[in-house]
Amino acid sequence: MPVIECDPSAARDRLRDGGVEIEPGNTDHERWRASHAGATAVAYDGKVVVQGGDPERLVGLLSDDGGRAHVYVDGASRGNPGPAAIGWVVLTGEGGIVTEGGKRIGRATNNRAEYAALIHALEVAAEYGFDAVEVRSDSELVVRQVRGEWNTNDPDLRERRVRVRELLDGFESWSLEHVPREVNERADRLANEAFEDD
Numbered sequence: 001m002p003v004i005e006c007d008p009s010a011a012r013d014r015l016r017d018g019g020v021e022i023e024p025g026n027t028d029h030e031r032w033r034a035s036h037a038g039a040t041a042v043a044y045d046g047k048v049v050v051q052g053g054d055p056e057r058l059v060g061l062l063s064d065d066g067g068r069a070h071v072y073v074d075g076a077s078r079g080n081p082g083p084a085a086i087g088w089v090v091l092t093g094e095g096g097i098v099t100e101g102g103k104r105i106g107r108a109t110n111n112r113a114e115y116a117a118l119i120h121a122l123e124v125a126a127e128y129g130f131d132a133v134e135v136r137s138d139s140e141l142v143v144r145q146v147r148g149e150w151n152t153n154d155p156d157l158r159e160r161r162v163r164v165r166e167l168l169d170g171f172e173s174w175s176l177e178h179v180p181r182e183v184n185e186r187a188d189r190l191a192n193e194a195f196e197d198d
Contacts, residue, residue: 008043060127074187075113084108086117087190102190114139115160122167
């Protein structure tokens with residue numbers, strides 16, 4: 001449960017600027033509440049507490065980090081198609097972990113899961129306010145399709161490719177590289193651990 005030490009009035013303005021609706025607090029101690037992307041932010045004097053299963057997007061809107069992010073993503077499918085999950089790690093330019101996680105995404109092929117992981121991580125990096133991203137994935141297909149080196153014949157993957165390019169174009173600069181699975185071990189592990197979560 002992230003706790004952000006901040007001015008609650010400035011935090012409220014940042015969320016409003018991001019299109020999040022602000023509601024009154026439920027108790028005398030709560031200054032305001034806001035829900036977004038599966039999480040809720042609750043403001044108290046001098047801090048905002050973010051609760052819920054997917055807090056990083058709200059935390060991202062409350063942050064103003066800028067700079068370059070290093071992003072690692074992985075998607076996994078058991079059955080291809082079958083139950084699928086994604087994993088992601090977002091690091092600062094200095095290598096500090098901003099956010100990481102894994103979650104199930106229902107039934108999908110492995111390639112669709114790889115795209116879902118990339119889309120999720122880019123949305124998170126954008127909401128954290130990063131100006132540039134360097135993305136690493138062990139899916140050669142996704143990397144080459146997004147970079148325009150390979151055709152995208154599957155209509156569903158083509159839609160996902162368009163969404164990825166829209167997100168990438170929102171950054172001042174970006175790179176997308178294919179890396180061996182060993183280099184992407186943390187995102188791979190988080191995706192696989194999501195299968196074990198109840």
